[in-house]
Amino acid sequence: MLTRTLTWWTILRISLEERLVYRGDFALGTLMRFLPIITQIFLWYAIFEGERVGSGKTLDQIEVVGYRYQDFVAYYLLTMLSRAFSSMPGLASGIALQIRDGEIKKFLVQPIGLMEFLLLTRVAHKLVYYVIAAAPFALVFFLCRGYFVPGWPAPEVLACFAASLIMGFLLGFFLEASIGLIGFWWLEVSSLLFVYMLLSFFLSGHMFPLDLLGEPWGQIVDLLPLKYLAYFPSAIFLGKVTGQELVRGLWIEAAWLLFLIGLSRVLLWRGVKRYSGFGG
Amino acid sequence: MSIIQIERLVKTYQVYQKKEGLRASLRGLFRREYRYVEAVRGIDLQVEKGEFVAFLGPNGAGKTTTLKLLSGVINPSSGKALVMGHTPWKRDNAYRRRFALVMGQKNQLWWDLPAQESFRLHQQIYRIPQSAFQQTLDELTGLLELRDLLKQPVRELSLGERMKMELTAALLHSPEVLFLDEPTIGLDVVAQHNIQQFLRFYQEQRNITILLTSHYMKDVGALCKRVVIINRGNIQYDGSLTGILDQFSGHKIVTLQFAKGEVPENLEKFGEVLEVQPPRVQWQMPRAQVTETLAAILSRHTIEDMAVEEPPLEKVIADVFAQNDLDAARESFAGPSNQDNGSARGNS
Numbered sequence: 233m234l235t236r237t238l239t240w241w242t243i244l245r246i247s248l249e250e251r252l253v254y255r256g257d258f259a260l261g262t263l264m265r266f267l268p269i270i271t272q273i274f275l276w277y278a279i280f281e282g283e284r285v286g287s288g289k290t291l292d293q294i295e296v297v298g299y300r301y302q303d304f305v306a307y308y309l310l311t312m313l314s315r316a317f318s319s320m321p322g323l324a325s326g327i328a329l330q331i332r333d334g335e336i337k338k339f340l341v342q343p344i345g346l347m348e349f350l351l352l353t354r355v356a357h358k359l360v361y362y363v364i365a366a367a368p369f370a371l372v373f374f375l376c377r378g379y380f381v382p383g384w385p386a387p388e389v390l391a392c393f394a395a396s397l398i399m400g401f402l403l404g405f406f407l408e409a410s411i412g413l414i415g416f417w418w419l420e421v422s423s424l425l426f427v428y429m430l431l432s433f434f435l436s437g438h439m440f441p442l443d444l445l446g447e448p449w450g451q452i453v454d455l456l457p458l459k460y461l462a463y464f465p466s467a468i469f470l471g472k473v474t475g476q477e478l479v480r481g482l483w484i485e486a487a488w489l490l491f492l493i494g495l496s497r498v499l500l501w502r503g504v505k506r507y508s509g510f511g512g
Numbered sequence: 513m514s515i516i517q518i519e520r521l522v523k524t525y526q527v528y529q530k531k532e533g534l535r536a537s538l539r540g541l542f543r544r545e546y547r548y549v550e551a552v553r554g555i556d557l558q559v560e561k562g563e564f565v566a567f568l569g570p571n572g573a574g575k576t577t578t579l580k581l582l583s584g585v586i587n588p589s590s591g592k593a594l595v596m597g598h599t600p601w602k603r604d605n606a607y608r609r610r611f612a613l614v615m616g617q618k619n620q621l622w623w624d625l626p627a628q629e630s631f632r633l634h635q636q637i638y639r640i641p642q643s644a645f646q647q648t649l650d651e652l653t654g655l656l657e658l659r660d661l662l663k664q665p666v667r668e669l670s671l672g673e674r675m676k677m678e679l680t681a682a683l684l685h686s687p688e689v690l691f692l693d694e695p696t697i698g699l700d701v702v703a704q705h706n707i708q709q710f711l712r713f714y715q716e717q718r719n720i721t722i723l724l725t726s727h728y729m730k731d732v733g734a735l736c737k738r739v740v741i742i743n744r745g746n747i748q749y750d751g752s753l754t755g756i757l758d759q760f761s762g763h764k765i766v767t768l769q770f771a772k773g774e775v776p777e778n779l780e781k782f783g784e785v786l787e788v789q790p791p792r793v794q795w796q797m798p799r800a801q802v803t804e805t806l807a808a809i810l811s812r813h814t815i816e817d818m819a820v821e822e823p824p825l826e827k828v829i830a831d832v833f834a835q836n837d838l839d840a841a842r843e844s845f846a847g848p849s850n851q852d853n854g855s856a857r858g859n860s
Contacts, residue, residue: 246625246629246630246632250624254624334618337613341584341613342608343637507585507587
């Protein structure tokens with residue numbers, strides 16, 4: 233176990249070092265991720281302003297589909313945080329590229345698991361991201377603290393929130409890894425990835441809170457794993473999911489995670505069996 | 513027991529066949545045609561511990577496929593192989609810790625980091641004790657003259673230096689079997705020579721088993737006592753390098769420099785004329801007739817200089833490949849039952 237931990241630590245350490253090579257590009261990329269959320273907040277501000285004008289109410293008194301303006305801002309900030317855990321830029325396309333150009337051979341020849349390696353390099357990727365993004369994140373949350381009307385949630389809710397973020401990270405990883413492993417059959421997965429990104433944008437809660445969806449969409453979204461990537465952690469923090477529903481949600485998320493871990497293992501096993509060793 | 517045992521090993525690839533044009537591309541969306549290519553066609557081979565064996569063959573002969581099978585990168589269509597008692601495509605970690613694969617065109621080092629970081633990772637992956645790691649690293653970097661380059665990012669190394677680093681990474685865990693696929697491809701003459709020297713020294717010192725594929729006959733000549741010629745997925749020769757000449761070349765190259773005005777007429781009657789640069793003439797003659805022909809010429813003409821040589825190995829091997837291609841083409845024309853290495857089949 234100690235040897236294995238040392239191997240993991242070495243992979244993590246080297247991945248961290250590699251991440252820091254192109255620090256300028258990485259820092260710029262990290263900061264640019266704040267742009268979409270700013271546009272979303274401005275969009276909802278415009279909608280609320282439109283409702284307010286002529287109504288004689290203040291902005292705080294206006295409700296759109298059960299949400300006040302500050303609820304939207306708080307929600308979007310929290311989804312941004314959730315996405316910082318669950319999004320996996322370049323993972324699926326990277327796996328497919330490794331299959332196509334033959335780089336994947338080294339994982340078949342060396343005594344190390346591909347998924348284990350990719351997971352550790354992704355953890356390193358995220359850690360560097362959090363270090364660079366921590367200060368801007370903290371600043372944005374501090375400036376917007378007034379929008380979090382109920383204040384800090386109870387410690388047990390915070391624990392559930394943290395659990396949902398960590399599971400969201402793993403869920404996102406194994407989901408995108410599974411898409412990448414389809415590269416063993418298709419070689420190119422960019423279109424599939426595009427469809428996934430599109431669905432994820434709408435059905436994970438990234439675009440709008442999922443409780444705005446009417447039936448049957450609400451039920452469909454409940455059956456998919458995508459809501460755990462953005463909506464679910466935010467809903468826990470904001471107290472929209474509580475009690476039995478919260479516990480049930482966490483169990484379903486864990487079940488999805490186990491399913492996707494199993495799926496990625498099956499895809500890797502079957503894929504390697506049919507692999508032709510492309511690329512010389 | 514042989515360290516590598518291969519029995520009736522077959523690998524058939526399914527290769528998508530796309531006809532030219534947009535119409536064919538659209539049709540390919542719904543119905544695809546595949547060709548089944550037998551890259552390895554039931555080869556048998558035994559390699560003993562400590563042998564340095566070269567796989568020779570033209571592109572697409574099945575050399576690299578064989579190495580991929582033996583290193584467990586791909587699964588065979590049928591047949592058996594045991595390397596040090598392990599079936600390669602089971603990919604047991606116990607097996608993977610005992611061999612290494614180096615592909616001349618593939619990079620296993622971290623591109624943006626110094627090679628020593630990759631070496632450290634190899635130490636952990638292969639569970640090499642610190643003292644053994646340091647000793648092997650010192651030895652390899654000393655032999656390959658890499659010590660000053662360990663802190664330099666891999667992307668900033670020359671091709672030759674990168675290949676030396678790849679070899680170092682591959683040998684850190686002291687593999688008992690080493691598969692080398694075109695290790696000197698793209699390198700200049702000096703770098704090729706350095707790597708050849710290193711491989712010869714290392715193999716003799718450690719008595720490891722090496723299987724090498726290369727297009728450079730100098731690699732093969734400098735390193736391997738045993739040569740396996742593989743073409744169209746079949747083994748066509750297995751023996752010493754010089755044995756290739758005995759088996760496949762029935763000729764010698766004879767070069768004569770005649771005294772002034774002594775160049776005979778009807779040069780063709782002595783053999784196949786390769787070059788005429790009076791007073792120098794070069795022939796290719798049947799081995800059995802060399803003595804007799806030379807005696808006849810010497811009895812009538814004054815000779816200033818003379819050389820009788822074996823034909824260049826590259827040419828002999830190229831002739832063997834060309835002859836095989838010709839035979840295969842003849843067979844395929846002979847009838848549908850004797851097809852070459854592929855059979856067309858529709859598949860949706």
